[in-house]
Amino acid sequence: LLPLQEYLLARIDRERLDPLNRQLYRALRDAIQTGLLGKGQALPASRELAKVLALGRNTVLHAYEQLTAEGFLAARQGSATLVAFEADAAPMGIKADRQPAVAAALSARAQAVLSGTGRRDVPEVAAFMPGLPDLAAFPWPVWQRLLQRRQRAASPHDAAYLHAGGHPALKEALAAYLRLSRGVNCDAAQILVTGGMQQTLQLIALALADAGDCAWVEEPGYPGAKAAWLACDMRVAPVPVDVSGLNWQATSLPGPRLVYITPSQQYPLGAVMPLHRRQALLATAAELGAWVVEDDYDSEFRHHGQPLAALQGLDDHGRVLYLGTFSKVMFPSLRLGYLVAPPSLVDPLRRLQARLFREGDYAVQAALADFMAEGHFAAHVRRMRVVYARRQARLRSILAAELGCELDADWGTDLPGGFALLGGAAGMHVTLRLPVGWDDGVVSRALADIGLAAPALSTYCMGPPPFPGLVLGYAGVDDAGLTLAAVKLARLLRELGPVAHRVPP
Numbered sequence: 001l002l003p004l005q006e007y008l009l010a011r012i013d014r015e016r017l018d019p020l021n022r023q024l025y026r027a028l029r030d031a032i033q034t035g036l037l038g039k040g041q042a043l044p045a046s047r048e049l050a051k052v053l054a055l056g057r058n059t060v061l062h063a064y065e066q067l068t069a070e071g072f073l074a075a076r077q078g079s080a081t082l083v084a085f086e087a088d089a090a091p092m093g094i095k096a097d098r099q100p101a102v103a104a105a106l107s108a109r110a111q112a113v114l115s116g117t118g119r120r121d122v123p124e125v126a127a128f129m130p131g132l133p134d135l136a137a138f139p140w141p142v143w144q145r146l147l148q149r150r151q152r153a154a155s156p157h158d159a160a161y162l163h164a165g166g167h168p169a170l171k172e173a174l175a176a177y178l179r180l181s182r183g184v185n186c187d188a189a190q191i192l193v194t195g196g197m198q199q200t201l202q203l204i205a206l207a208l209a210d211a212g213d214c215a216w217v218e219e220p221g222y223p224g225a226k227a228a229w230l231a232c233d234m235r236v237a238p239v240p241v242d243v244s245g246l247n248w249q250a251t252s253l254p255g256p257r258l259v260y261i262t263p264s265q266q267y268p269l270g271a272v273m274p275l276h277r278r279q280a281l282l283a284t285a286a287e288l289g290a291w292v293v294e295d296d297y298d299s300e301f302r303h304h305g306q307p308l309a310a311l312q313g314l315d316d317h318g319r320v321l322y323l324g325t326f327s328k329v330m331f332p333s334l335r336l337g338y339l340v341a342p343p344s345l346v347d348p349l350r351r352l353q354a355r356l357f358r359e360g361d362y363a364v365q366a367a368l369a370d371f372m373a374e375g376h377f378a379a380h381v382r383r384m385r386v387v388y389a390r391r392q393a394r395l396r397s398i399l400a401a402e403l404g405c406e407l408d409a410d411w412g413t414d415l416p417g418g419f420a421l422l423g424g425a426a427g428m429h430v431t432l433r434l435p436v437g438w439d440d441g442v443v444s445r446a447l448a449d450i451g452l453a454a455p456a457l458s459t460y461c462m463g464p465p466p467f468p469g470l471v472l473g474y475a476g477v478d479d480a481g482l483t484l485a486a487v488k489l490a491r492l493l494r495e496l497g498p499v500a501h502r503v504p505p
């Protein structure tokens with residue numbers, strides 16, 4: 001067989017669901033784009049190729065016609081079909097990494113988002129990935145049954161362009177849950193169901209801030225908040241955190257329009273904002289005319305002490321927007337989050353949401369309302385709280401035994417050398433402080449090379465990090481996987497010691 005025919009035979013698989021003409025089209029297109037077929041080269045006659053590949057002639061003709069219409073091939077009456085495209089010439093439907101100098105064409109806004117929020121070269125689904133729940137432990141059969149029931153019974157009304165801020169049953173279920181379990185002061189009318197935290201943050205900035213307005217964010221802090229607000233042309237000002245959370249009093253920053261905080265468990269270091277700091281922040285926000293954006297991302301999984309009430313419940317001035325996500329208790333690809341707005345903002349936010357993003361899938365939202373109303377949500381939270389607490393304890397004991405890691409360190413007062421674990425009173429991650437002078441980016445990349453996804457603390461910072469560290473999610477892999485990963489991590493850190501130091505300037 002000729003090389004081209006051999007290549008095509010290898011690419012065509014009759015077991016696959018996509019039609020044979022699409023398979024042939026894609027195989028030929030790839031051959032042209034990668035330069036395997038050069039410009040001016042003649043393709044076999046359709047009849048001949050059909051015979052060699054044991055395909056119908058129409059199948060081949062279809063593929064040739066499509067490629068001709070897209071400019072990859074040129075057909076001339078009575079002569080062979082030729083390749084009309086040079087691998088490095090103008091791309092059409094070509095992968096982004098083949099496009100030359102695309103960075104230069106990006107908007108200043110996109111460049112600010114991409115450069116201002118840290119780049120992580122870690123695997124997406126691997127041990128220590130922060131924010132990743134245990135997806136194998138999710139009750140999929142129950143969820144699928146509820147989803148199918150709602151999809152079968154979907155009303156045509158629910159399939160329209162709606163602007164109620166979410167399915168009424170889900171808003172009711174959420175309001176009841178947030179009042180009871182989080183002390184949020186709300187009724188269902190104040191809730192907007194969104195496409196997840198990123199969309200909520202963007203909606204808030206688009207609604208309440210103009211280009212150039214200042215936003216305070218925690219440093220270190222959630223890169224998603226910075227990205228969402230940089231994308232809305234806000235000036236994002238990092239504000240240091242201490243053992244009590246956001247410490248704006250120590251800085252002289254321009255007054256903000258928006259203040260992003262994670263008071264129940266500072267992300268990623270784990271500080272809990274005490275009552276006096278909460279009250280001071282609310283007073284400052286009222287004085288400066290700022291909106292406080294409270295991200296309560298993982299309080300469901302509280303491992304020590306009583307559940308904490310949300311800061312929103314203390315707000316007498318109507319200046320707090322309370323945000324949550326279903327990514328942790330359910331699963332990230334569900335893409336559902338929510339916002340509890342002060343009454344004055346409900347109507348404009350709902351109208352803006354409908355204009356800018358539209359509303360999500362009401363059948364999915366109704367199924368989620370059922371999942372909550374029938375007790376599956378609470379049962380899953382209870383079950384996973386036990387599992388996650390066990391995994392955190394396992395991680396702690398391995399790091400203490402293998403690295404001499406200090407547990408429950410108070411990083412706010414002094415920063416001695418050596419390893420220390422921070423946070424962990426709630427949620428799905430802890431932060432491992434590395435010895436002074438280590439480069440956490442180097443360590444994180446070395447871990448990625450052995451399949452571990454521990455992002456460097458410096459990628460959560462806009463300036464230099466307060467100390468080098470790794471953020472370690474412990475929820476996403478099972479007990480055995482976590483144990484193995486923790487041992488691998490400790491070993492690598494011991495080996496890396498001598499090379500992890502920053503090169504002196």
Ligand SMILES: Cc1ncc(COP(=O)(O)O)c(C=O)c1O
Pocket residue numbers: 130131195196197198199222224262267295297324325326327332336337
């Ligand atoms: C602080 C914080 N907020 C929110 C989220 C989740 O956001 P989303 O709803 O976009 O999945 C995460 C995910 O890791 C997070 O760490």
